[in-house]
Amino acid sequence: MNSSQKPRVRFAPSPTGYLHVGGARTALFNWLFARHEGGQLLLRIEDTDVERNRPELVQGILDGLKWLGIEWDEGPFFQSQRLALYRVAAEKLLASGAAFACYCKASAYAGADSAPEEDQEGEGDDEGPKSHKNLACGCRNLSEAERAAREKEGIARAIRFLVPKTGTTRFDDAVFGAREVQNSEIEDFVLLRSNGIPTYQLSVVVDDIDMRITHVIRGADHLSNAPKQALIYRALDAEPPIFAHVPLILGPDRTRLSKRHGATSVGSYADEGFLPEAFRNFLALLGWSPGDDAEFIRTSELIQRFSLAGVSRTNAIFDRPKLEWFNTQYLQKVPVEEIVPYVEQELKRAGIWQDAWAGAERAWFAHAVDLIRPRTRFLGDFATWSRAFFTDDFELEPEARAKFWKDERLPGMLGKLADALDALPEWNHDACDVALRALAVAEGVKAGLLINATRVAIVGRAVAPPLFETMVVLGKETVVSRIRRAVPLAANAA
C-alpha cells in the first residue's frame, strides 16, 4: 500500500558511448541503493542530443548492465520518444513567466572541438561569453513588439529559464550536504532548443517528476547542474528530489576516464575474464565504504550494507591491480559451483567443451575447476595454461621443457615411471605419490626432479596444480600415455 514511500531511483545514460567504468559505478550505486531500500530502479536512455546520439550503442549499454548483474525494474525509457512532454513543460514555463523566448543564434560552435583556446593572457576580458558575469540573456528584456517582430522575421526561438537575479537556490544532497547557491551565478540556461528538442536540464527534470524519482544518484560532474534543476522543479510546482552526487572515477593520470586509458568499457572487462561479482565488489569500494575495513564483500552483503552515508566526496583513481586482486579472490574463495558456469562458457568459447561435463561428469568437472582455480587470475586461464585438463590438444611450453627437462637421465626415468604407474592396481593420490618417490629413490634423484619433469609431461606447463592431484583428475590412461609420449621429446631436450 505504501509502496509509494519506497525510493525510486534511475540510471540514465546517454548513448554517446559505451557503458564505461564511471557509468557502471553510478548504475551500481543506484542498484545497491534500490535493493537495500526495497525500492525501484528505472533505466532511462537520455538520447536528446541528435547530433551525437548513436542508437546502435544502446544495446551495448544494456548488455553491460546485464553482465554486471544490474537489473532494472522499469524501462528502458527513451527520451527521444517523449519529446511532446518536454515541449508542453517548456510552454507551461513560458506561460507562467518562469521562462522566456530567446532569439539569439545558437552559439556557433559547430566546429565541435574547442577553437584555438583563448590562451592569450592579456585578453580584453570583456569580450567572449565566458569573460565575465553577463549570465543573463538579453532576450529576457524583449518587449512584446520586439518579440513579435522577430517571430515575423521567422527567427527560430529557443526557450530559456528566467533565472532570478537575486536570492539563492537550495537543495539537499545526501553526499555533499545541504547546498545553497547564489542565483546571480546561474546563467539563463536553455530549456528547449530552437529545433524544439529539450536540453538535458529540462528533460531530466520533467522525467524525474513524471517517473516519481525520489533520489537522484549520479556523477558529481552534475553537482553544478542541481541548482538549475531545483529551479525548474519549483517552477513546475514540484519538490526537488534528494540528490546524491557521487565522486568521479579518474584514470591513473588523474584525468577523467576515457578511451586513452585503455579498457574502460565494462564489456572489455567481461572479455578479459573478470567475474561480474568481483567487478562489482571493486567498483563498490570506489567512492564508498561500509565504514570499516571490510573489503571482500559479496554482493548480497553489499546490498545489506550499502548506504548513501558511506559515499565519499573525493574522486577516486581506478586501480587496475586491485581489480585483478579482487578477481583472483573471487576465483578462489567463492563456492566452486558458482564459477563452474563461467568456466563452461569459457571452454565453449575456446571450442574444447564437452557436454558430458554438464551431465554425467559434472562432479569430475567441478573437481577439475576446483583444482585449477587457486592459481587463476582470469577466466581465460581455464582455456589457456590449464588447457591440458580438458583436451589432449595442448602445447608443451618450450620454457617449461627447457627448465625441467635438462637432466639426461630423464627419458629413462620417465619411461620407468610410466611403467610403474601403469602397473598400479589403485589410482589415487597416495598410490601415485608412493610410486614416483620409490622410483626417485631407486634412481638416486630428488623427487622434485621427477615431479617437475612429469608435470611438464602431463600438462605441458611449469606452472600448474600439485602433481598427484593432477594425475588423479587426468586419469591413469591419460597420464601414462602422456608420459610415454614425452620420453622421446625429453631425450631431445636433454
Next chain:
RNA sequence: GGCGCUAUGGUGCAACGGUUAGCACGCGGCCCUUUCAAGGCUGAAAUACGGGUUCGAUUCCCGUUAGCGCUACCA
C-alpha cells in the same frame, strides 16, 4: 578568468576532538613448498602548506597551493 567541490602512504578506504594514525592493493624480506599461485609473518611508505579555535587537532574555522567539476541551443 568566474563559481563550486575536494585534499590521510604510490592507489582504494578507516579513524567523524584524545589511537604507537588502522586495513587492503602494489612494492621489499622471511616462512611454507613439488612448479606457480594462494596463505602466514614482516619492512618501507601518509594526515598538502600556513594560520587560528581548543587542555588537546587527521578531525572544526580561515587563507594558500594543488586537483577536479561547471561555466554549450552536450549530457
